[in-house]
Amino acid sequence: MATSGKKLDTSFYTRTDVVRLSRALLGKVLCTHFDGKRTEAVITETEAYAGVNDKASHAYGGRRTSRTEVMYWEGGHAYIYLCYGMYSLFNVVTNVKDVPHAVLIRGAVPLTGLEVMLERMKKSKATPNLLTGPGKLSKALGLHYSFTGVSLLGDRVWMEDRGIKIPAKAIAVTPRIGIDYAGEDAALPYRFVVAKIT
DNA sequence: CGAATGATATACT
DNA sequence: GTATATCATTCGA
Numbered sequence: 001m002a003t004s005g006k007k008l009d010t011s012f013y014t015r016t017d018v019v020r021l022s023r024a025l026l027g028k029v030l031c032t033h034f035d036g037k038r039t040e041a042v043i044t045e046t047e048a049y050a051g052v053n054d055k056a057s058h059a060y061g062g063r064r065t066s067r068t069e070v071m072y073w074e075g076g077h078a079y080i081y082l083c084y085g086m087y088s089l090f091n092v093v094t095n096v097k098d099v100p101h102a103v104l105i106r107g108a109v110p111l112t113g114l115e116v117m118l119e120r121m122k123k124s125k126a127t128p129n130l131l132t133g134p135g136k137l138s139k140a141l142g143l144h145y146s147f148t149g150v151s152l153l154g155d156r157v158w159m160e161d162r163g164i165k166i167p168a169k170a171i172a173v174t175p176r177i178g179i180d181y182a183g184e185d186a187a188l189p190y191r192f193v194v195a196k197i198t
Numbered sequence: 199c200g201a202a203t204g205a206t207a208t209a210c211t
Numbered sequence: 212g213t214a215t216a217t218c219a220t221t222c223g224a
Binding site for chain 2: 063065066067081082083084085086145
């Protein structure tokens with residue numbers, strides 16, 4: 001809490017309106033700090049996964065397994081899932097205990113620790129798409145799927161409000177990506193994208 | 199457009 | 212316990 005940034009606390013993560021919460025996360029700063037390295041990025045793209053009523057969610061219909069267990073925890077934990085064998089996808093667990101809502105962070109822009117990110121990505125220079133896409137984002141921030149269950153109130157992974165305001169006009173709402181298997185729920189407008197950072 | 203790549207869920211023996 | 216299908220993706224042709 002050294003900067004003007006205000007760390008988001010339990011009262012934010014336990015909000016029950018996961019779709020509006022996803023929108024509220026735009027412009028927030030995702031911070032990681034481990035291995036003596038710190039990275040921060042401004043969130044520009046999110047998707048809501050509305051638990052048991054959402055076919056795209058891993059917890060659809062009340063499925064509860066060792067993997068999805070974290071989603072049933074109280075809001076404010078990290079749910080990081082290994083997809084396609086290569087990419088870790090970073091989600092924020094929201095809502096109260098036993099309600100498996102989550103927000104997938106799909107995109108961000110680097111704020112601090114760009115060199116560390118490039119090193120993790122094995123790239124020599126920044127590209128405009130460095131953090132666009134959940135797989136790349138997790139890799140650049142050092143978020144491995146073994147971090148699942150980490151508290152976002154701790155000192156390794158957390159989010160801050162730096163007072164960045166995203167005008168409503170700059171936000172695009174679209175259907176989610178890569179979930180064609182979800183049937184009609186794939187068309188739900190649960191994805192929020194910031195067109196341009198101000 | 200299609201391959202890479204491995205944990206997980208589900209349905210079996 | 213073992214087998215197989217599946218996946219909230221990315222990169223390169």
